[in-house]
Amino acid sequence: MLFIFNFLFSPLPTPALICILTLGTAIFLWLINRPQPVLPPVDLNNQSVGIKGGARKGAGQKDNDSHYYFSDARTLYEVFQRGLAVSDNGPCLGYRKPNQPYRWLSYKQVSDRAEYLGSCLLHKGYGSSTDHFIGIFAQNRPEWIISELACYTYSMVAVPLYDTLGADAIIYIVNKANISAVICDTPQKASLLIENVKKGLTPGLKLIILMDPFEDDLKERGEKNGVEILLLFDAENLGKENFRKPMPPRPKDLSIICFTSGTTGDPKGAMLTHENIVANSSAFLKLYFQATTEDVSISYLPLAHMFERIVQTVMYSCGAKVGFFQGDIRLLPDDMKTLKPTVFPSVPRLLNRIYDKVHNEAKTPLKKFLLNLAVSCKFSEVKKGIIRRDSFWDKLIFGKIQDSLGGRVSIMVTGAAPISSPVLMFLGQKHSWTLSLFHGFPADSRWCFLGHVGVPLACNHVKLEDVPDMNYFSVNSEGEICIKGINVFQGYLKDPEKTKEVLDEDGWLHTGDIGRWLPNGTLKIIDRKKNIFKLAQGEYIAPEKIENIYIRSNPVSQVFVHGDSLRSSLVGVVVPDPEVLPSFVAKLGLKAPLKNFLCIPTGPTVKSIFLHPEPFSIENGLLTPTLKAKRGDLAKYFQTQINSLYENIQE
16 A cells, blocks of 8 residues: 555656556546446256156246236237337337338227227128138238237137238138138239139138229129128228227137148148247247337238247337338338337348358458458357447447448347358357347357257247157157147147147147257257158158258259159259359369369268259249248159159169
8 A cells, every 4th residue: 555655646757647547547447337248047058957758948947937928918919908008109010111211100000990990890790709710911011910900809810821822822721711801902912812702712702801002993803703892991990980899819719820831732720829929929028038119120021920920929018119111122221221120030041141241242351351350359258248239340340230230230030940050150149139049949149059049938848759760869869859838839720630740649749850959958950850751772861951061062052852762862953053153163174173072972962963043932833931942842843854863873
């Protein structure tokens, strides 16, 4: 102490004293303002615990917390009413026209319009019952939510129809669900529905409510075929004049029938109750993110998919806002900059584009060095639990990416398919976004253990079941992933046989995914039980696993691997990347013989391939609306080429 006193009052030059005091002040301010680590909710080395029967649950999961998060929001109707209350009738649904700001409907406006529309349906003879299924055939827009809420307000069941399902699937769903009323957005879709009735393909359809204005001839065509056409505006006015008191559902009542796109066969209608959806959204609220009235999400992923529906349920339960894109995915960046969302639901395909774009722009060695250094520095912080957006690297590099998404994104949710570890690490860690996976399990980038899908949701137990044919056994912590919990669906509509294939008598959902429990209690998806076949020599093949290896090659844009049980080898169809292939071929031709670039195979490989110039797509019927390969259709489409490939192989 005496030393410090003597030092402070020693006859040092004034500039030296000022420098010392400035340095000391800077150190003191840094100490009290330095970034503090965010503590994880559980021990990261033991993220799940074993329970009776060999299953596991999340380490932080209690036995009584799986049904709901808010006691006053146990159905989707109550979820919206809670949002109305906590937001104090704040803004709810946003929309915009080109080059204009977002305009907002308040929670009360949405609720009132839903009640009027629901009253209209009741007035037209569609009773308040979970036996009445109402079709919604539209792109994302506020009227979609109003239509859905109208169903929930009067205990009806919503049945979304995909834009890209195809004409045959639309006919199948309308008949399977006995849909007699459809709410759709455009006259073109209404015309398609009327044409089906005219041909006698959907005789039960009696009412179409159109969101957009239409010509008189459409109404006349409908009348000639026994279908009434109403404008949504007129339907709401009719309901207002014949108002009926809301008849809310119970938690165990059906809420929605989600028809899967299906890679083979007809679509299957997954039956979901209010309790199912509320439990799933509540699990997200418990583990990661409770929105506020200041939060806003952008809606562009199909509302016919449950992924987008869960995200929006979370938002409405907290009185938050949802802004809709203009309907053109090419304008999404402009919508993002205008809306400035804090929540960004996405899919791996889009995140991969962001990742690739950033890395492709770092063309010079210096830029690549700076990008890699920035990634390394940010990752070292995140490993310590430090989450921030004000670091030097944020301002120099990552802030530009944030700005392109509106500048306020604080949570990104990805689902529908797996995402690679490098992309997850880059987007989740480097931009201080909480990036959560909805591929069945949660994973939070704030506590970075990459290469897995996380732990069971708060509403689930998970077990692994033996798959002897593929040499996976639960004693080795490997097997088919089976899920049980409040959020598990009730089965497929009018299809007990398909239901029995995935739901057993004890309520376990057999997913078809092969998983492995990691030492830290997280689950990793390692294979797929379905889409396997046996070659002539008795070898079982998982084609998706092989495709995932080939797709890593830069010149390969898409690949389809096929096997025949009467053959001993594999063949494939490859769609090359037109931007990469020319330079790749030139490189092979100039630098070395082709054989120098080939590796000795250590597993199943494709013996012969056919190069196809046209990408697999939804439009040509080779991909599902969720962009999964329709293997049966691919095999039929390329049957001639496959036969030719096998003829040229010496087995």
